[in-house]
Amino acid sequence: MNSSGQNRFNLFKLGYIIFPFISFLLTLKHYRSSWFKNALWLFIIFFGFSMSFIETIDAYAYKEKFVNSARVYKEFNSFFDVFNPAVTGKVDFLVIFLNYILRPFTNNYHFLFGVYGVIFGYFYSRNIDFVLKQIRPNFSNKLMGIVLFTACFIGFWNINGFRFWTATHIFAYGLINFIYLNKRKKGITFLILPLAVHFSFVIPLLVFLIYKYIPSYKKLYLILIFLLSLYNPLSNLSIVQANLLKYTFNEQLERKVEVYTSEEILEKSQESSFNTSSLKIGIIFYQRALILILTFLLIIKQNKLSKRENLFLKYGIILSLVGAIISFIPSMQRFLNVGMFLMLVGISISLLNNSSLYYKSRSIISKLGYLATILIIPLYLWIIFTFSFHTLFGNYFTVLIDDSDMLYSIGNLLMKTYK
DSSP, rough: HHHHHHHHHHHHHHHHHHHHHHHHHGGGGGTTTTTTHHHHHHHHHHHHHOOOOTTTTTTHHHHHHHHHHHHHHHHSSSSSGOHHHHSSSOOOOOOHHHHHHHHHHHHHHOHHHHHHHHHHHHHHHHHHHHTTTTOOTTTOTTTHHHHHHHHHHHGGGGGGHHHHHHHHHHHHHHIIIIIIIIOHHHHHHHTTHHHHOOOOGHHHHHHHHHHHOGGGGGGHHHHHHHHHHHHHHTHHHHHHHHHTTOOOOHHHHHHHHHTTTTTHHHHHHTTTTTTHHHHHHHHHHHHHHHHHHHHHHHTTTOOOOOOHHHHHHHHHHHHHHHHHHHTTTTTOTTTHHHHHHHHHHHHHHHHOOOOOHHTHHHHHHHHHHHHHHHHHHHHHTTTTTTOOOHHHHHHHHHHHHHHOHHHHBBBHHHHHHHO
């Protein structure tokens, strides 16, 4: 970073203390700068610290667990109980670890979510910065629609569901290092690390290992998964539960399987705000995956991609299909989003980093850019419930001074206004 760039970043750091949101908006035009990823990281930390906690979002559950954690952790015999599934009832341990470390010092959950912002924001900012750095100066601004859609698909507001979506960005960070940057040891480390955040990420890890290290069966593997997605063997939860229980190796995993494949969970998903059954959810997500796959096929037909680009994109396709298969199991639909996000990252990088592909596919890219820009709007519909007035108009000090539920949450105010 040159001296002028460092001075500008220092100025923005001061701005993030006084008026974080405005400072964030001003940094967006400097997305090519080497310091942009750190500026984005700073804002995400503040967003976590200042976000709202209405009862209808996942963050509220994290907040309640943190507030009650002091009572729970009195039963621990030692620090190492944090990592013991027999004591915690959890296979992954990051959230328990953070609660255990922070709770003796503060009961203010804003500090907890500030720490969430530090962890989530680091990987999110690095992933998005890597995509942005692929943009060539002479490329059309229409490509920014695709990049923006990718950045918003699993955006920084997903701190709301900290465990799963943090694991997603850590996993994506590992893939980028392993495939694009050829940093194998670092890549493998960050492909395994998500298991400590959300143990279900053993699924994308196994899918990747099978695809990467059994090359002679790659085509058969893809065909098999595609056929399974057409005739889904996992649409009957009782059969799924019986088979999965055969392979659980401890009580905690057995309990997880029983919970995630229970009829109660199915009924809960059917009584969601959208009033859709798990079957309908699976079909919706499957259709979305097919749209992305067909889009990619239209693009890749124009030009041959590098081995790295092919590996990344094909893995995204396979994980999307796997996600479509397991989306019939309640709460497993999210893995289709993980696969789709990886596909979007791969498509964006392929388009931004390949001049011949870009110029041969300009008509398609132009339409995709406009479509992506339009599709960003629905992504923001629920995001308003994670924003507080302090996020937009305040700073760290205003958050600590005024934590009124009514005035604090934009989502709460809208719900009460239009109820």
